[in-house]
Amino acid sequence: MIWLPHMKATPVALAVLGSGRGSNFQALAEAIDAGKLDARIVCVIANVADAFILERARRLNIPAEYIDPAPYKTKLSGAAEQQVIDRLRHYGAELIALAGFMLIIKRRLLAAFAGRVVNIHPSLLPAFPGLEAWKQALEHGAKVTGCTVHYVDEGMDTGPIILQREVPVMTEDTPESLHARIQEQEYLAYPAALQQVIAKIRAESRG
Ligand code: GRF
Numbered sequence: 497m498i499w500l501p502h503m504k505a506t507p508v509a510l511a512v513l514g515s516g517r518g519s520n521f522q523a524l525a526e527a528i529d530a531g532k533l534d535a536r537i538v539c540v541i542a543n544v545a546d547a548f549i550l551e552r553a554r555r556l557n558i559p560a561e562y563i564d565p566a567p568y569k570t571k572l573s574g575a576a577e578q579q580v581i582d583r584l585r586h587y588g589a590e591l592i593a594l595a596g597f598m599l600i601i602k603r604r605l606l607a608a609f610a611g612r613v614v615n616i617h618p619s620l621l622p623a624f625p626g627l628e629a630w631k632q633a634l635e636h637g638a639k640v641t642g643c644t645v646h647y648v649d650e651g652m653d654t655g656p657i658i659l660q661r662e663v664p665v666m667t668e669d670t671p672e673s674l675h676a677r678i679q680e681q682e683y684l685a686y687p688a689a690l691q692q693v694i695a696k697i698r699a700e701s702r703g
Contacts, residue, residue: 509591512524515598519683523687534691539583543564563583577605578604592609602650620640621644642660
């Protein structure tokens with residue numbers, strides 16, 4: 497079909513992978529409802545059986561699936577990774593958003609969804625990759641930190657940056673207060689960054 501400027505594009509099929517609370521997933525769902533993100537969430541997948549992100553998805557009638565990463569704790573086994581790919585394909589996912597997904601994504605999944613896997617990280621990358629980035633920022637005496645949305649590659653928090661938002665560090669900050677302030681910015685950054693990615697996908701598909 498030829499695309500004409502007056503035609504409304506179909507919302508992009510977005511899958512969300514998480515391991516925990518799912519507040520970023522919630523922010524994405526709300527951004528969709530508010531018309532700020534032209535996507536529909538087709539499934540949520542978690543590697544933790546009782547992760548609250550699964551409960552949040554069920555409350556919104558979004559398919560929510562647990563995939564056992566066994567026998568590893570920090571990455572998916574080959575079988576589990578294939579299972580994730582199969583489920584993402586089953587739901588027709590076109591774009592994958594990692595939202596607090598605490599496992600390293602490997603080559604097979606990245607190849608299956610090349611250029612379509614995006615992550616949010618609670619620091620201004622390349623500063624403070626890895627775990628508890630807000631604590632790292634405090635320990636280093638950083639005056640400014642923030643959050644980064646980036647494409648995922650095989651490194652840890654290393655892929656090309658899409659969008660960042662800054663957060664000042666206050667002298668009275670605790671790890672909790674700083675993380676909470678960073679998260680407020682994440683809820684704005686993630687939908688905006690994904691909307692940029694969607695615009696790019698559409699521009700590419702129009703040739
Ligand atoms: C966020 O701070 C995100 O940057 C990091 O993990 C946290 C997930 O929080 N990758 P939530 O599960 O979205 O509430």
